[in-house]
Amino acid sequence: MSAATPPTRGVGSQRGEAPGLAAEPAGRRALTPIAWEWFRGKILLQVTINGRRVMAFLDNAANYSVMDRRLASELGLKEGAAGKIGAAVGAIDIRTLPPVSVEFTDGTRTDIRPIAADLAAASVLLGRPIEFVIGGDFFRKGAIGIDFPARKLLLMGTGVRPNPPYESIPLQQVGLDMALSLKAGAESVTVVLDLGSNGELELDEDSWKRAGADVTLLSEGRKAGAQGQIVAQKKAHLPAVTLGSATLSPVDVRIGPLPPHLVGKVDGMIGANLLSRYRIVLDVPARRLWLWRRSEAPAYPADRTGLGLTPAVRGFRVAYVATNSPAERAGWKAGDTVCAANDMQLDPASEAALDWVSRGAGETVRLRTCDGKSRSLTLENYY
Template sequence: MRYLAGLLLSLLAVPAFAREAPPQPILTLAADAEARWVPFELTSQDQIRFTLSLDGRPVTAVLDTAVSVTAVSRAYAGRTKLRTRGDGSAAAIGGSVGIEWADIGSIVLGGLRRTGGSVAVLDLAQAAIGGDAGVEMLVGIDMVGGYALDIDYPARRFRLLQSGRQPFQGAGAPLRVGTDRSFYLTEMWLDGLRLRPMVIDTGDGGTVTLSSDAWRTRGRPETRMTSTMSHGLGGPVVTDLTMLPELRLGTLAARDVPLNVERADGYSSGIGVAGRIGSGLLKRYRLLLDPKAGHMILAPGPEAAMVPLRSTSGLLVEARDGMLVVLHVMKGGPGEAAGWRAGERICSVDGEAPTGDWLAGEPGRTVALGLCGGGVRPLTLAAFY
């Protein structure tokens, strides 16, 4: 389990894959697709985890609208003896990943059936999917991009509909699929500036991420910033972090939004977008993605008005073997001021077994953190960004 400073921050995205010409799949949406809801759970990092059928076998998958090609894990391919071919790589958050290809028979997802075609085969890093070793598949835009995708986050279910259906009312924002069919793309307004294109990324557990170039156009250097760390398929990534009082998506005003800002030459810049909007924000709403109709619809859910937690410790930690391991020390936070370093281990909190409830605790509280190597180090919590 990860305790990321009380914030649900994670990245999971793969761009368009360079690939050899595959056999083309056939996609068929059932006449009763509207009734075929797919129940899901949110991982610890806010990714949509559900079960589908692949060649007649139940498979645990994550719905990732920033993955251009549906993929399975190498472990799954090996266990089911899929014949793989090719030897390539693709850019991903945190670095590049190696990919192969495998032909499949069929995928059944709610009311959608895909027959034939191929899937990518790659290593699914557990850190990028909430530490969930059971996830063996990523369902990408090649499966869902031709339909209206109704994601009811509050009810934890989704379904696929014919384009043009609008089963609920809400705020609207523009939406299209990129010309290379890699991503859902929209735009965002921040301090009167229009930022585009922005990728809609249900596989990203963060809220909003901007490229360093997009952030600089805002021209507000006085903003209080700290740092954070998350994991993509290519490895760990350090970004800057702040809180936005408000941003706008079309006619929707979202308030109290955590914002990650990539360092120079980050992933968003590399794929030519201004940034990404992830499940950390999208989960506040019922969401309809319909690129053929040119729009997305967002209806507020119970979490829409909730103020997100902020770290008051300045430490990102992971629970491991009965202790907490420091993964990252946030810039300008109490942890940095107290001299904490990544890799240090905590074996007690106020004399008790370590948990993560203090990481975003009340400012002014002092916690006694027992080091696994001996000694106790006090840490006074504070608001710092």
């Protein structure tokens, strides 16, 4: 990472500064914040690869950066050996690629040797075209500060020591992943840090039996992989999760099988939506995560419909209907469509298109299917 000289102090609340990821020590070149977009629980940003501007998203748990095969072809990159790599759901077919030059909007340039994969299904599931995944190989180059409320990112050298109120959380290496310890309920669990996940907390079945023994409100849902694979997954809420000195309540939990490379090594994964309750500095080379709890952090946008919606050419398609949910009781089925809510046309590329699914319990939403039928759904806290 060819950023400015690593700071010896100064990320955050120095005298006279606004909160956030702030200044460099006197005499050092100030770091330039990089703007990013928060879209359905993922951090999206523009980068330039070999002179071409593309949309990328951050995913430290992708052990290597990934380029869409179509983009690789358009850039004239020659694909090498074929293989497979494990993912959150299933495995992904990959090809090796030569190194590329990646430039961020702050002027930072770095060489990355990505792998090539078909990201078309991932783009469809997200509702936005994704051509590049900035993976763990980039995070292993230095520290990255993420200011969630300001939607700003800073690229820094390793060894940064943020000022209070940041607190230090030690990380442990699990293969190429980074894991930390937290308390889920009264149970201590070890979870992999996964900025590419738009959930809050995922636990395997055994860990959930210990952490969620007193939780009775559960629902069956689904989880989609990067290439469209679907697996069953339960969901529930934990009344308390403690990370560092802060106790978060409630926390959305998904329960199901972990990726094969993590089975037996950790208890689960912590996703970007839980980390968005903090300002963070992730320093992988130093095995350190710095956290600043946001007092103004919004609650997780819990689904109150039971509709598992995926973007379609027009509106959204129902991929599954969660058990014990208002959608199940109202007779919704997989394959149904939704094109409007409360008379607003639903654009899959808009972040606001799914705001209605997490409105207040008891509210009735007027829906229109893509074939013109009118339906309604009363929202509930069903899990």
